[in-house]
Amino acid sequence: KAGVTQTPRYLIKTRGxxxxxxxxxxxxxxxxxxxxxxxxxxxxxxxEYFSETQRNKGNFPGRFSGRQFSNSRSEMNVSxxxxxxxxxxxxxxxxxxxxxxxxxxxxGTRLLVL
Amino acid sequence: xxxxxxxPQSLIVQKGGISIINCAYENTAFxxxxxxxxxxxxxxxxxxxxRPDVSEKKEGRFTISFNKSAKQFSLHIMDSQPGDSATxxxxxxxxxxxxxxxxxxxxxLTVIP
Numbered sequence: 001k002a003g004v005t006q007t008p009r010y011l012i013k014t015r016g017x018x019x020x021x022x023x024x025x026x027x028x029x030x031x032x033x034x035x036x037x038x039x040x041x042x043x044x045x046x047x048e049y050f051s052e053t054q055r056n057k058g059n060f061p062g063r064f065s066g067r068q069f070s071n072s073r074s075e076m077n078v079s080x081x082x083x084x085x086x087x088x089x090x091x092x093x094x095x096x097x098x099x100x101x102x103x104x105x106x107x108g109t110r111l112l113v114l
Numbered sequence: 115x116x117x118x119x120x121x122p123q124s125l126i127v128q129k130g131g132i133s134i135i136n137c138a139y140e141n142t143a144f145x146x147x148x149x150x151x152x153x154x155x156x157x158x159x160x161x162x163x164x165r166p167d168v169s170e171k172k173e174g175r176f177t178i179s180f181n182k183s184a185k186q187f188s189l190h191i192m193d194s195q196p197g198d199s200a201t202x203x204x205x206x207x208x209x210x211x212x213x214x215x216x217x218x219x220x221x222x223l224t225v226i227p
Contacts, residue, residue, distance in 0.1 A: 004157070033213050043158070043203065043217035056214045090157050094213045100146045103213050105157030 002027065004093050004106030012112045018079040021109045025072050025093030029102070031055075032074040034066060037088040037108070046089075049074055050096070078111075086113045117141060118206050120218025127225050133191040135221045137204035140185060144206040148215070149178065149189045152201045161202070162189070194225045 005024045013019050025032050033056075034046040045058035049068035066076040072093075078085055088108040095102045119138045127133045137147075148163035164171045164178040164187065171178045177190040191198055204218040 031213055033215075035215075035217075042219045043205075043215075045214045045216070048212050048214060050212070056212045058214070092157075092213070100148070100207050100213055100215075101160075101163060103160065103215075105150075105159065107155070107157050 004091055004104055006089075006091050006106040006109050008109060009107065010110045010112075012114060013081050014114050015081055015083060017081050018077060019081060019111060020075055020077045021089055021091075021111075023074045023076075023091030023093075023106060025074070025091075026104060029093035029095055029104075030072050031094040031096060031099070032068055032072065033092045033094070033103070034074070034076050035090040035092065035105075036060070037090055038086075043090070046076065081113045083113050085111065087111060116219070117216040118204060118218045120204050120221060122221060123219070124222040125224070127194045127223065129194065129196060129225055129227050131194050131225075133194045133198070133223055133225070134188055135202055135204070135223075136186065136188045137206075137218050138184075138186045139206050139216075141206070141208065142185070143208045143210070144216075145209040146207040147178070147180065147187050148205050148207075149176075150203045150205060150217075152203065152220075158203060191223075194223075196225045196227055199223055199225050 031050045033048040048056040068074045090108045092105045149161045150158035152158040175192045180187045205215040
């Protein structure tokens with residue numbers, strides 16, 4: 001079974017631009033979560049989607065948004081990029097909303113904001 | 115505010131030795147405590163996890179010890195190998211917030227031959 005895939009793997013953007021990252025969960029998984037990983041703050045939860053609805057949200061500004069499609073694929077968007085948005089963005093998929101034991105992470109998208 | 119506190123930040127262990135990483139939490143609503151292993155350029159991978167109704171769980175060379183009254187849990191890696199060199203994260207999750215995990219700040223483990 002293929003794992004969680006994220007595209008693109010690397011991105012370079014400039015301040016003020018916007019970016020869209022994509023995540024394809026493991027086949028059959030319906031929950032997708034997004035995390036931001038930085039050396040200073042570690043892994044921080046952004047949001048979780050299940051059945052095309054945002055179910056949980058972390059403490060990030062409204063510039064960070066996401067959505068989930070009917071095939072469970074998810075995208076996250078960051079508008080008006082700031083230097084501090086440079087990070088590894090990780091997507092994780094799970095079978096269901098409460099199936100923590102089945103949560104698997106993708107390799108991440110490395111975003112650099114110049 | 116860091117919901118899960120992890121120590122040490124880095125750890126160097128001789129091959130064959132025991133690596134011990136500790137985590138502490140405050141929120142008694144947490145009901146699931148996983149440990150993740152991350153290699154450079156990769157996403158975190160689930161290593162082992164425990165729920166608060168047991169005090170210890172062992173899988174191969176990896177053991178979680180859980181102390182509910184002290185709100186602490188730890189990862190023990192027995193017979194540490196150079197291939198175990200990675201960053202380890204503890205995490206915690208509440209029963210009412212889906213798959214949202216609160217992560218510790220990570221421990222960089224180096225196992226020297």
